Amino acid sequence: MAKFMQQRGVKKLLKDRLAVVSMWVIGAYLLVALGVLVGNLFTEGGLKSETELRIGPDNVPGAWATQSAEARLRDATFYLDSIKKASRGSDPAAAYAALEWGSDRLPAWKPDRIESEIIEPADEISTALADHRELEGNVEALALLDRLEQVVRARIGASHDESGNAQRSAGQSFRMLLGTDRQGRSILVRAIYSTKVAVQIGVVSALISVLIGTILGAAAGYFGGVVDVIVVWLYSTFSSIPWIVLLMVLASAFRGGDWDGTLIPVYAAFCLSFWISPCRVVRGEVMKLKELEYVQAASAIGFGRARILFKHVIPNTAHLMFINFSLLFIGAIKAEVILSFLGLGVKNEPSWGVMINHAKAEVLNGFFWQIGTATVFMVILVLAFNTLSDALQDAFDPKHV
Numbered sequence: 320m321a322k323f324m325q326q327r328g329v330k331k332l333l334k335d336r337l338a339v340v341s342m343w344v345i346g347a348y349l350l351v352a353l354g355v356l357v358g359n360l361f362t363e364g365g366l367k368s369e370t371e372l373r374i375g376p377d378n379v380p381g382a383w384a385t386q387s388a389e390a391r392l393r394d395a396t397f398y399l400d401s402i403k404k405a406s407r408g409s410d411p412a413a414a415y416a417a418l419e420w421g422s423d424r425l426p427a428w429k430p431d432r433i434e435s436e437i438i439e440p441a442d443e444i445s446t447a448l449a450d451h452r453e454l455e456g457n458v459e460a461l462a463l464l465d466r467l468e469q470v471v472r473a474r475i476g477a478s479h480d481e482s483g484n485a486q487r488s489a490g491q492s493f494r495m496l497l498g499t500d501r502q503g504r505s506i507l508v509r510a511i512y513s514t515k516v517a518v519q520i521g522v523v524s525a526l527i528s529v530l531i532g533t534i535l536g537a538a539a540g541y542f543g544g545v546v547d548v549i550v551v552w553l554y555s556t557f558s559s560i561p562w563i564v565l566l567m568v569l570a571s572a573f574r575g576g577d578w579d580g581t582l583i584p585v586y587a588a589f590c591l592s593f594w595i596s597p598c599r600v601v602r603g604e605v606m607k608l609k610e611l612e613y614v615q616a617a618s619a620i621g622f623g624r625a626r627i628l629f630k631h632v633i634p635n636t637a638h639l640m641f642i643n644f645s646l647l648f649i650g651a652i653k654a655e656v657i658l659s660f661l662g663l664g665v666k667n668e669p670s671w672g673v674m675i676n677h678a679k680a681e682v683l684n685g686f687f688w689q690i691g692t693a694t695v696f697m698v699i700l701v702l703a704f705n706t707l708s709d710a711l712q713d714a715f716d717p718k719h720v
Contacts, residue, residue: 331714338710344703351511352518359515370512370669373503374421374494378686381498388454392464395471399441402471406430406438421505422491426479441470498688500674501681509669510692516670517652517700520582524589525647529640531590532597533633539598540605541628550602554595565592566654570663585664589651597643604636638711645708649701656697671697 332338358366376397380386386394402425405414411430418425425433444467451460476485494505539550557565566588573584608614609632617627652671658664659672671693678690 329714332710335710335714337706338714341703341706341710344699345707348514348518348700348703352515355512355515356519366512367668369505370509371504372421372508374423374491374505375499375503377499377501377503378681378684378688379495379499379503380686380688382492382496384498384688388461388464391468392448392454395441395464395467396445398471398475399438399445399467402433403438406434420475420503421494422477422488423475423485424477426474426485437470437474441467444470497692500677500689506674506689506692509674510671510696512668513670513674513693514696514700516582516665516668517655517697520585520589520655520665521648521651523582523586524593524651525644527586527590528593528647529597529644532594532599532643533601533636533640535594536598536601537605537628537633537636540602541609541624541632547602550598554598557592558595562592563657566658567661567663570658574663581667582665585655585658588658589654593647593650596647597639600639600643601636604639605632608632608635638714641711642708645704645711649704649708652697652701 355366376394379394380390398420401418401420402415405411405418408414411433415425415430415433416427425437428436444463448454448460448463448467451457451463454460454464473485477488477491478486494508497505497507497510500506500509535550535553539547569588569591570584573587578584614627614631617631618624622630655664655670656672656675659670660676662676664670664672674693675690678687678693681687681689
């Protein structure tokens with residue numbers, strides 16, 4: 320019976336176009352997460368180091384955004400100040416060679432040429448620009464700004480031609496696609512890396528919670544008696560505590576310990592609170608299933624109660640397991656964002672919640688690229704899982720088939 324229902328359910332699921340699109344979207348996220356995970360294992364320093372790399376000035380908007388004259392001047396000044404700081408060292412040649420922003424760097428010139436062709440002309444233009452209080456709409460000031468960018472920005476790139484003009488690499492253009500945060504780090508790279516964290520938390524938390532909830536709920540519904548009383552008391556006690564408070568208490572319990580800074584506290588907080596929903600749903604379903612004829616027939620034949628439970632009863636709750644997994648996956652991602660925003664979630668690596676937390680000061684200054692990127696990445700994944708959850712229920716729930 321269970322196999323027949325599952326076969327019919329799969330056929331119905333694959334006919335739902337929105338569900339198929341959602342599965343492709345979820346598959347893409349899983350591939351990105353797997354790629355980041357493999358990259359961390361086989362890349363020296365891990366891909367995490369890419370998320371902490373300064374690739375340019377602070378709060379640079381995305382590639383297709385138009386910057387104000389003041390922002391352009393600020394960016395040019397950032398590069399100029401970095402070059403001048405390197406020139407003051409005891410070994411300017413080594414300092415220039417080590418100076419890079421992502422894959423962008425200065426041309427391999429001798430220090431005296433960098434001094435004469437970049438620093439000195441840029442200082443003269445900067446002095447002339449200081450005489451102009453307003454830049455926007457000021458033709459003369461904008462012309463000076465263009466010259467300053469030509470002197471400084473045009474010399475910085477992944478490679479250079481014979482005259483020293485910069486040629487930005489595809490990798491650096493990709494990093495700058497959605498701009499930088501207030502520490503000059505790539506927003507896009509951090510958002511992509513955060514996909515691994517979100518998928519990892521969602522899969523582990525949802526899988527463990529569904530397994531715990533299904534086993535406890537099925538045992539309570541099938542055996543009844545003392546087992547049912549204990550399980551009902553457990554989930555009644557846990558559900559009486561506001562879930563956000565419970566998550567905060569459980570996450571705080573690990574602070575200062577050996578696991579602080581890892582994802583273990585997050586897993587523990589989610590798994591100890593998310594099992595309640597699948598447990599209640601499965602318990603109610605099993606209480607109905609155990610009265611059906613095929614279960615009674617299996618008992619009459621002489622099958623053991625444990626065999627009936629795991630071979631005949633629990634398989635017929637598979638649709639509830641699928642639905643609860645997708646719902647808890649979504650819940651884990653959203654709860655991680657809340658905990659990380661409060662400073663109790665993910666630490667020592669990027670996540671969408673960490674990005675939103677770091678974007679608080681940026682939003683006050685009218686810079687929405689970081690919070691917008693994290694939100695869009697999260698909304699697409701959550702929407703795909705919501706759509707798939709509805710399709711799974713329509714396809715596998717016996718009442719809908």
